[in-house]
Amino acid sequence: DQQVKQNSPSLSVQEGRISILNCDYTNSMFDYFLWYKKYPAEGPTFLISISSIKDKNEDGRFTVFLNKSAKHLSLHIVPSQPGDSAVYFCAAATFSNYKLTFGKGTLLTVNP
Amino acid sequence: ETGVTQSPTHLIKTRGQQVTLRCSSQSGHNTVSWYQQALGQGPQFIFQYYREEENGRGNFPPRFSGLQFPNYSSELNVNALELDDSALYLCASSLGASGVNTEAFFGQGTRLTVV
Numbered sequence: 001d002q003q004v005k006q007n008s009p010s011l012s013v014q015e016g017r018i019s020i021l022n023c024d025y026t027n028s029m030f031d032y033f034l035w036y037k038k039y040p041a042e043g044p045t046f047l048i049s050i051s052s053i054k055d056k057n058e059d060g061r062f063t064v065f066l067n068k069s070a071k072h073l074s075l076h077i078v079p080s081q082p083g084d085s086a087v088y089f090c091a092a093a094t095f096s097n098y099k100l101t102f103g104k105g106t107l108l109t110v111n112p
Numbered sequence: 113e114t115g116v117t118q119s120p121t122h123l124i125k126t127r128g129q130q131v132t133l134r135c136s137s138q139s140g141h142n143t144v145s146w147y148q149q150a151l152g153q154g155p156q157f158i159f160q161y162y163r164e165e166e167n168g169r170g171n172f173p174p175r176f177s178g179l180q181f182p183n184y185s186s187e188l189n190v191n192a193l194e195l196d197d198s199a200l201y202l203c204a205s206s207l208g209a210s211g212v213n214t215e216a217f218f219g220q221g222t223r224l225t226v227v
């Protein structure tokens with residue numbers, strides 16, 4: 001039973017365009033959501049987070065949107081750069097117990 | 113670079129053997145979590161240690177055990193290795209075990225292969 005789902009295993013975009021990565025969750029107890037980026041042979045790197053009391057959080061080129069009623073979040077990268085090519089993981093947690101539940105990841109390829 | 117270091121980076125073991133993986137947490141962090149990432153999957157939570165006590169466990173059998181030391185470094189021990197234990201093992205450190213802004217910072221992982 002996967003509580004965090006990333007239904008697109010891969011995504012390919014052109015440099016300069018917007019990348020949109022999607023994530024759905026089923027557990028309504030989740031109240032904190034994070035995105036991690038992972039390069040081969042490295043551990044996941046924290047990118048951006050959002051708590052359930054917000055619907056948007058921005059950090060430079062990265063914006064995360066949360067739609068609680070739909071149990072859906074998305075990560076927007078604008079503009080996309082070739083260095084953004086990596087696997088992106090969506091993760092969720094509760095404030096009371098910081099165990100991260102991850103999706104399977106989406107491989108983003110940004111073409112020059 | 114996160115300041116979280118894991119050793120060894122790669123390891124090959126035989127089925128039935130025991131293995132110990134090590135993690136040094138980021139300076140100032142008192143919480144360490146361990147995750148298993150199988151091929152093509154996202155990381156799966158094994159357990160978490162907060163101030164030397166186990167603070168939550170995922171759906172892993174008792175042959176997966178751990179320790180956290182006074183300096184907040186940690187070990188993951190796996191007994192009676194099985195072929196399905198082959199995976200990337202990730203350690204993550206954070207300041208605190210709950211609450212907002214307790215982002216976990218990951219090490220580079222230990223790639224364990226069981227043959």
